[in-house]
Amino acid sequence: MSKLDKYLRLDQFPHFACSGCGHGIALASMIRAIDKLGLDQNTTIMVCAIGCAGRLPVYLNFPSIRTPHGRALTIATGIKLATPKLKVIVFMGDGDAAAIGGNHLIHSARRNIDMTAIIAINEIYGMTGGQYAPTTKSGHFASTAPFGMIEPQMDACKLVEAAGATFVARGDIYHVIELDRLISKAISHKGFSVVEVLTNCPTQFGRRNKNSKPSEMIKNIKEMTITKKQAEQLSKEELEHILLRGILVDKECPEYIEEYDRITNFKEEASLK
Amino acid sequence: MSKKVLMQGNQAVAEAALVAGMKVCAGYPITPASEVVEILSRKLPAYGGRFIQMEDEIASIGVIIGASAAGKKAITATSGPGFSLMQELLGYAAMVEIPIVIYNAQRVGPSTGGATKPQQADIMQTKWGSHGESPRIALCPSSVEEAYKLTITAFNLSEKYMVPVVILADEILAHIRESINIPESDSVEIINRRTDVLPQEEYLPYKVDNTGIPILPPLGGGYRYNISGMIHGDNGIPNLAPEIIDYCIQRINSKLKKYYNDIVMIEKMEEENSKIAVLAYGSTARPAKGAVRMAIEKGIKVDFIRPITIWPFPEREVREIACRVDKILVPEMNFEGQVAGLVKQSIEGEAEVVQLNKISGLPFYVEEIYHQIIKINKGEK
Numbered sequence: 001m002s003k004l005d006k007y008l009r010l011d012q013f014p015h016f017a018c019s020g021c022g023h024g025i026a027l028a029s030m031i032r033a034i035d036k037l038g039l040d041q042n043t044t045i046m047v048c049a050i051g052c053a054g055r056l057p058v059y060l061n062f063p064s065i066r067t068p069h070g071r072a073l074t075i076a077t078g079i080k081l082a083t084p085k086l087k088v089i090v091f092m093g094d095g096d097a098a099a100i101g102g103n104h105l106i107h108s109a110r111r112n113i114d115m116t117a118i119i120a121i122n123e124i125y126g127m128t129g130g131q132y133a134p135t136t137k138s139g140h141f142a143s144t145a146p147f148g149m150i151e152p153q154m155d156a157c158k159l160v161e162a163a164g165a166t167f168v169a170r171g172d173i174y175h176v177i178e179l180d181r182l183i184s185k186a187i188s189h190k191g192f193s194v195v196e197v198l199t200n201c202p203t204q205f206g207r208r209n210k211n212s213k214p215s216e217m218i219k220n221i222k223e224m225t226i227t228k229k230q231a232e233q234l235s236k237e238e239l240e241h242i243l244l245r246g247i248l249v250d251k252e253c254p255e256y257i258e259e260y261d262r263i264t265n266f267k268e269e270a271s272l273k
Numbered sequence: 274m275s276k277k278v279l280m281q282g283n284q285a286v287a288e289a290a291l292v293a294g295m296k297v298c299a300g301y302p303i304t305p306a307s308e309v310v311e312i313l314s315r316k317l318p319a320y321g322g323r324f325i326q327m328e329d330e331i332a333s334i335g336v337i338i339g340a341s342a343a344g345k346k347a348i349t350a351t352s353g354p355g356f357s358l359m360q361e362l363l364g365y366a367a368m369v370e371i372p373i374v375i376y377n378a379q380r381v382g383p384s385t386g387g388a389t390k391p392q393q394a395d396i397m398q399t400k401w402g403s404h405g406e407s408p409r410i411a412l413c414p415s416s417v418e419e420a421y422k423l424t425i426t427a428f429n430l431s432e433k434y435m436v437p438v439v440i441l442a443d444e445i446l447a448h449i450r451e452s453i454n455i456p457e458s459d460s461v462e463i464i465n466r467r468t469d470v471l472p473q474e475e476y477l478p479y480k481v482d483n484t485g486i487p488i489l490p491p492l493g494g495g496y497r498y499n500i501s502g503m504i505h506g507d508n509g510i511p512n513l514a515p516e517i518i519d520y521c522i523q524r525i526n527s528k529l530k531k532y533y534n535d536i537v538m539i540e541k542m543e544e545e546n547s548k549i550a551v552l553a554y555g556s557t558a559r560p561a562k563g564a565v566r567m568a569i570e571k572g573i574k575v576d577f578i579r580p581i582t583i584w585p586f587p588e589r590e591v592r593e594i595a596c597r598v599d600k601i602l603v604p605e606m607n608f609e610g611q612v613a614g615l616v617k618q619s620i621e622g623e624a625e626v627v628q629l630n631k632i633s634g635l636p637f638y639v640e641e642i643y644h645q646i647i648k649i650n651k652g653e654k
Contacts, residue, residue, distance in 0.1 A: 009510075063497050064499045067362075071361075071365075075338055078340035079339040081325060082340035104332055104335075265319075
């Protein structure tokens with residue numbers, strides 16, 4: 001029995017994830033961050049939607065709500081407007097965050113409501129059979145990109161930064177201790193925080209891209225990113241196709257609901273008049 | 274003491290929602306419903322509530338579902354194009370049994386159609402626009418005063434039966450101004466969802482007692498359970514076992530059946546030995562009623578029936594009238610005769626249904642409906 005077992009709905013195991021899937025590493029990192037911060041299990045709400053990443057939070061022993069594909073951030077926004085004191089964590093995959101829910105991601109970042117979005121990026125739609133995502137790298141193969149991916153890869157971190165997110169970080173499932181720290185910082189941040197987690201899908205992505213060995217895939221993920229410090233040594237051209245790891249944005253801006261309550265002179269239990 | 278106030282239809286909905294205890298409103302601008310969100314954006318904070326304008330109607334209904342899951346009554350206001358976008362999450366709300374209220378001021382469709390013109394063509398979309406089968410209640414007000422009253426009823430029914438309720442108005446009612454009676458707020462019945470839950474160890478969110486209605490305490494209120502749009506059993510956890518699929522779909526779709534009498538509301542006027550009835554709803558009911566009165570003055574006996582609840586459809590009451598009369602005239606502002614179809618389905622040939630459809634974006638005039646009654650009376654229709 002691990003001291004983190006209390007955060008799991010153990011009666012729901014075994015889980016559905018494939019062997020070698022990296023999502024569990026991301027989820028475990030989130031749980032360690034929650035444990036380290038000492039968040040209350042009753043008032044920390046897990047919001048998720050569809051796909052492999054979207055289904056995983058159901059295994060966690062928190063109040064949880066699983067929405068239609070891409071809508072997690074809208075439901076999370078409603079929870080916060082109703083009860084701002086709740087901690088809300090939204091766990092999403094490539095499709096939820098960057099494709100069908102992309103518009104909600106942009107506007108959540110812009111609005112700056114105090115909640116955390118964790119985006120597990122594995123470049124593929126795993127649950128539905130390996131179709132390409134907006135986050136699939138050009139040239140990679142997917143069940144709907146049998147000739148290779150033509151579209152350029154979306155950088156969700158740059159997107160939310162441009163939209164105004166006040167905390168943006170990228171981590172991966174190789175640098176796990178760093179990931180724990182990033183998620184913990186994101187949850188502690190006042191405002192809308194985003195952590196992109198690079199993870200692997202051996203079954204649907206690896207198999208189609210001549211690398212389905214989980215350990216090899218994780219090694220590849222390790223090579224995908226460099227730290228900001230390492231980036232300082234590189235030219236602008238060299239940096240163009242390299243992803244940065246670590247905290248990418250961390251700034252203080254007025255939080256939406258605090259601002260709302262201030263300028264509207266909001267009173268919680270105001271009576272009818 | 275009630276007081277008399279001059280009010281627009283949209284305003285009545287906004288004011289009544291505040292009285293019902295609504296605390297979160299989310300919306301996206303759309304004609305002819307925008308006044309609702311404009312008014313609530315101004316008034317809600319003083320009532321201990323919050324308004325937000327979202328990036329689209331999908332996000333708006335998402336917000337109100339989230340707010341309601343956290344225990345607060347919530348509303349959104351829209352019209353056809355926005356209502357179409359909401360269908361996905363409307364089905365979700367019905368599936369997970371989170372109460373919400375949607376105000377839809379119907380305008381001319383399809384597509385962009387005509388933003389400032391009325392239509393009554395979202396009747397079927399309200400019930401069947403979302404994939405799969407799930408329950409809804411829809412109420413059709415036909416005056417500003419009734420819009421006020423039914424908005425409170427919408428919240429009450431929604432909370433009581435844990436179901437989405439749609440207030441199905443139209444552009445005429447949305448923008449018309451009438452002098453209405455506002456009841457004293459103490460005299461208004463306000464129903465809140467049940468909170469008498471078992472202790473956490475014994476609690477299963479979708480295990481229902483003999484009421485058939487689940488009790489879902491606010492997210493973050495001390496209970497740890499899962500809400501999911503995937504087929505779920507009593508514990509709320511996804512489960513695709515055949516018996517669970519069967520149970521889940523049956524339960525949500527039958528739960529309103531035993532409350533028919535509490536949910537279904539109609540208005541009717543009956544004449545002895547009448548052979549003709551006029552059935553109309555929403556804004557069309559007013560010229561229809563005028564036409565019926567005119568016919569009665571001319572000595573033609575005509576019954577009048579107005580479904581106030583459109584979903585579930587008042588099939589018992591309509592059938593009862595069909596058993597007495599020969600012909601039922603159904604004037605409505607749509608092309609296909611969406612409610613005429615429901616009437617036919619309900620009465621199973623007991624009477625002949627005569628459609629009168631108007632799709633020009635103009636309201637019905639009393640004379641148009643009156644002339645139709647005359648024709649039916651002469652046997653020409």
